[in-house]
Amino acid sequence: MTPLVERARALQVLNALLGHVVAGAGTAVSVEAPAGAGKGALPAEAAARARRHKAHVLRARCCPHEAAEPWGAVRQLLDALLSEEDRGLLDAGPAPLPDGSGDRALPVERFHDLYLVLLRLSRRGPVVLLVDDAHHADDLSQRWLAYLARRLEGVPIGLAVAGRTATGAARGALETALAACPEFPRLSLRPLSEQGTADTLAGKLGQALEPDSAAVCHAATGGNPGLLDAVAVSVARTGTPAPRITPDQAAGLCDRAVLRALPLLLNRHAPAVTATATVVIALGQVTGLPLLAATARIAVSDAEQAVTAPEDAG
Structure with a gap:
């Protein structure tokens, strides 16, 4: 363990x-x-x-x-x-x-x-x-x-x-x-810090990433342990020793890992959370809850609750 x-x-x-x-x-x-x-x-x-x-x-x-x-x-x-x-x-x-x-x-x-x-x-x-x-x-x-x-x-x-x-x-x-x-x-429980992210990946991979590569992984996952699990699997599958993963490689691996894992994590929440996160990603920037709720076709009160899930997860 x-x-x-x-x-x-x-x-x-x-x-x-x-x-x-x-x-x-x-x-x-x-x-x-x-x-x-x-x-x-x-x-x-x-x-x-x-x-x-x-x-x-x-x-x-x-x-x-x-x-x-x-x-x-x-x-x-x-x-x-x-x-x-x-x-x-x-x-x-x-x-x-x-x-x-x-x-x-x-x-x-x-x-x-x-x-x-x-x-x-x-x-x-x-x-x-x-x-x-x-x-x-x-x-x-x-x-x-x-x-x-x-x-x-x-x-x-x-x-x-x-x-x-x-x-x-x-x-x-x-x-x-x-x-x-x-x-x-x-x-x-809160998301992991940058150092916590590096320590977690080192524990899963058996070797530590270079600090810059670990920092990229933290930025991409927000320190969410569930997403870090997916990143560790992606790194291990490359066959490249962890210390030799460059920041650019780490960024690509994280992008693919998060795209696979994030929908699974969001689906563990109520449907309003998935709808809200989808709209935020699609619009890139949301100026207020009424626009968010209208686009996601949910009540403003549901959007207000749902938007906190991605924030809490880092």
Whole structure:
């Protein structure tokens, strides 16, 4: 695993979380980052560190295709632990309210029974739940995780949630709940500095680029780790040792790598983000949000949210 660069604060917080959990003082932490900022590497690192503490590690990686499936994220986390009786808790979504209005009531009694499943497991050792791309989690799973977060005090259970900033969507139940609890730390990952870019590429390539070539790569990617992954692959495919890559070669490699990788990163956001970025690239310069919104055929409010995603990503 390539060492995480410029993520000392995040690793410090994760270590503190594990220390609290092992001591029986459960807590939660949320990590926010734009697409490609490397937040996915943190759950993997947290899992490795938790296992060294002899903790039970439960992981889920949410995706848009399962966002409408009730209990999808919870099933990823707990399926292997649930008895046949416990699985019955997940067989249905919320029940209709008794007045026949058709609205759906949250199954709080099921929330608590699932919480008790974790408590039983924690008697055998600390438990750490890691949820990546939590903004894609289904509503019931988000609400259960929020329920869990409010009941961690005094139990050896920890919760680490990674989500994406500037998706152009409203906050989900889980993000809202964690934001309302000031005792839970919130981490925001930023793009890498120029030195961080050089160190990251050196780690991936096994050799350092010349400083001028590394500076070109930083300028082309904004220090976004996801784009740097694509650049490292392009450099490796040339067969040229990294120290011999000239700035001109680096510029060409970066252009091609970014053209391949950027649409994939943008597509992880809401459609408004992709539309906004496309218009910005096409126009070259945008004088105001109304023009941007009109050209992208989206609401001004959506454009205002969406434009922050490329900015956050560097």
